[in-house]
Amino acid sequence: MASERIYGEIPGYSPGSTFRNRDDLRASGVHRPNQAGICGGSDGAESIVVSGGYVDDEDYGSEIIYTGQGGNDPTTKRQTADQQLTRGNLGLARSQIDGNPVRVVRGAAGDPVHSPKVGLRYDGLFRVVDHWLDTGKDGFKIWRYRLVTLESVDLPFTGVHDAAAAPAARTEATIQRLVRSTAVANGVKRLHSYRCQVCGLQLATPAGPYAEAAHIRALGRPHNGPDVASNILCLCPNDHLLFDTGAIYVDANGVVRQTDTAAEVGKLRLVAGHSVDWDHLAYHRRHHKP
Numbered sequence: 001m002a003s004e005r006i007y008g009e010i011p012g013y014s015p016g017s018t019f020r021n022r023d024d025l026r027a028s029g030v031h032r033p034n035q036a037g038i039c040g041g042s043d044g045a046e047s048i049v050v051s052g053g054y055v056d057d058e059d060y061g062s063e064i065i066y067t068g069q070g071g072n073d074p075t076t077k078r079q080t081a082d083q084q085l086t087r088g089n090l091g092l093a094r095s096q097i098d099g100n101p102v103r104v105v106r107g108a109a110g111d112p113v114h115s116p117k118v119g120l121r122y123d124g125l126f127r128v129v130d131h132w133l134d135t136g137k138d139g140f141k142i143w144r145y146r147l148v149t150l151e152s153v154d155l156p157f158t159g160v161h162d163a164a165a166a167p168a169a170r171t172e173a174t175i176q177r178l179v180r181s182t183a184v185a186n187g188v189k190r191l192h193s194y195r196c197q198v199c200g201l202q203l204a205t206p207a208g209p210y211a212e213a214a215h216i217r218a219l220g221r222p223h224n225g226p227d228v229a230s231n232i233l234c235l236c237p238n239d240h241l242l243f244d245t246g247a248i249y250v251d252a253n254g255v256v257r258q259t260d261t262a263a264e265v266g267k268l269r270l271v272a273g274h275s276v277d278w279d280h281l282a283y284h285r286r287h288h289k290p
Contacts, residue, residue, distance in 0.1 A: 005100075006029065007044070010103070013029075014122075015123055017030070018121045018122075019122075021119065022035070036088060038092060040090075040091025040094075041087060041090070042087075042090050043091065043094060044094045044098055045094070046102065047105065048066060048103075049106075050107065050110050050111075050115075051108070051110050051120070052110045052115075053072065054072060054079070056079070059106075059115075060114075060221070062149045064145075064147045064148075065145070066145045068085075068088070068089035068144070069089060070087075070089065071140055079136050079138035079139075080140070083141060093145075093245065096127075096131055096245070104122075104123045107120045126147040126150060127149075129146050130145070133287055133288060133290060144222075146218075185213030188229050188232045188234050189211045191271055192269070193209070194211040194234070197233050198236070199265075199266070203236060212234075212235055213232050213235075215231055216232070216277070216280040216281055217280040217283045225283075230275050245288075249281075249284060251285070254267055254268045259288065259289055
């Protein structure tokens with residue numbers, strides 16, 4: 001249940017806290033499952049363990065490319081079946097949308113550069129900044145998540161603290177809304193007169209019109225999309241969220257469709273002076289369309 005979730009720090013366990021085994025880790029409340037690598041469900045994910053259990057995991061210290069749960073042979077650590085966007089996998093996606101922080105624990109079996117030599121270690125709060133469907137090294141579909149440390153400047157964010165809503169026994173959580181703003185992005189928005197390329201909506205505020213720039217192929221590892229106009233769409237906040245999470249996509253004919261039903265939403269709106277790279281749109285489809 002969502003009411004049982006504890007997002008943020010656990011009192012008494014600061015980053016760097018170590019645990020002999022999974023039993024001690026579970027007793028602390030930092031990561032509650034005895035075996036599962038994700039503590040979460042459809043309402044969100046509060047913690048993960050990175051311990052070398054999946055061959056597709058990538059650990060860069062302040063940045064982690066994390067593999068979802070399911071379809072894995074625990075003996076060989078190889079993928080034997082496709083993963084589904086359910087249980088903890090769905091929870092991590094939900095935490096990206098809601099902006100809830102995720103506690104990250106590393107185990108001794110993980111990347112030796114960033115993992116403890118023995119036992120497990122709590123390494124602080126991270127945030128999920130991206131998730132997508134991919135084909136793993138073993139040829140099966142896997143869900144992947146990019147997490148960065150909460151204080152990372154990799155992407156701009158604003159912190160919103162709601163201490164009044166937090167139970168006394170819990171520390172306050174940090175929620176963030178990620179909106180990237182660059183000169184290139186602002187130029188694209190001006191070309192479209194701040195009108196959404198999916199629904200045509202132009203939001204009016206006292207300070208003037210508002211829209212968001214959505215990178216088609218995400219910036220940063222492992223997508224490494226370019227921060228150029230042809231990799232940007234001008235979208236309203238609603239369609240930006242739907243596009244980033246893979247709820248909608250643009251087909252090869254420029255038709256915007258719902259991912260779950262393939263129902264047509266409308267035609268992608270184009271304007272003179274803004275050329276969209278269709279290879280990036282194909283990349284988006286491959287990584288979001290099951």
